[in-house]
């Protein structure tokens with residue numbers, strides 16, 4: 001049949017998800033993510049793809065995280081003009097995320113030029129808001145859970161996988177060969193989302209492995225969160241919670257609301273400083289059938305938090321000294337409003353920074369988690385005197401057990417399994433576990449740009 005797959009991202013690393021499927025007549029891309037983290041990874045965003053963007057017929061998106069959609073405007077900038085298929089909430093989320101990303105790319109280029117911390121002179125933006133504007137109309141929503149015909153040889157289906165709002169696995173069937181892309185799998189015991197739908201059949205399986213070597217700790221999140229909040233409040237410090245603006249922020253707001261409602265923590269003011277968060281929260285509200293809380297609870301949660309909007313408000317709040325909780329993006333601290341708070345609070349022994357999710361190599365979050373004594377922000381060093389805490393259980397990613405459970409319903413071993421979207425040790429641990437648990441021997445861990453015939 002002449003089908004091939006090439007790994008243009010999330011191979012040997014977690015970010016930059018991009019898989020290229022070629023048949024004799026069609027070229028499809030699944031996910032179109034941005035590389036994040038270490039410099040050599042980020043530089044891949046600037047490298048030329050081994051395919052002309054204009055030759056790609058269509059793109060399919062598993063979900064709206066930047067490492068799965070953030071390269072799309074660059075693809076459009078260089079000539080892609082096909083359709084982009086995804087679920088309804090992801091269509092809306094992609095608009096929010098990409099518009100923000102367009103602004104960030106432009107701002108970063110301006111800052112780099114002003115401060116002179118760039119090798120490229122002058123620094124250009126990876127893409128601009130105008131590129132994003134050309135991208136949004138290409139994104140088309142399709143119903144999940146049913147098959148759609150792409151052409152006479154190809155059909156596809158989105159199945160909810162419980163990771164964030166709108167997130168799904170994607171099944172693409174080409175002349176009866178079913179290729180299943182797991183996307184980022186959610187957890188089977190998530191507070192907010194319905195359990196991931198498990199695939200029944202996969203001839204080829206592309207499986208994520210973010211937490212392929214780990215189990216999420218069994219400690220209750222609310223207990224740890226409560227203790228961190230109480231301890232910080234006793235010191236009258238500021239608790240900075242760098243947060244991914246999608247899902248994590250909503251989850252944190254919910255958990256803090258529950259703790260307050262139960263009288264387990266005092267009524268400390270909570271601020272959400274992320275320009276995207278209110279729009280994303282509205283999406284959670286609008287598509288409440290994707291989560292288990294219901295719209296009335298979500299509404300109360302939103303009302304319990306003060307939203308910070310302009311940069312001036314950020315500056316003002318970052319100078320305030322009363323005890324408070326600030327949730328701000330970005331989650332790995334490689335950009336966003338959280339940097340303003342880190343500059344103020346990292347040198348403060350009475351303050352706390354609470355890390356709530358996966359921190360990729362090369363990010364400030366990873367450095368903090370590993371106990372660095374200073375952090376560089378926009379060319380300047382800040383000593384780390386604040387207490388650094390972390391909660392692993394807030395992750396919206398499947399752990400090793402969840403991944404094993406997700407593939408459990410497959411009626412037979414796939415012809416080939418590709419383990420992606422994980423750092424090498426996570427991918428390898430998952431490979432061994434799948435072999436030992438299900439006798440799967442046809443597992444590959446592809447490297448970047450590896451090409452396989454299917």
Ligand SMILES: [Zn+2]
Nearest residue numbers: 063065163184
């Ligand atoms: Zn994700």
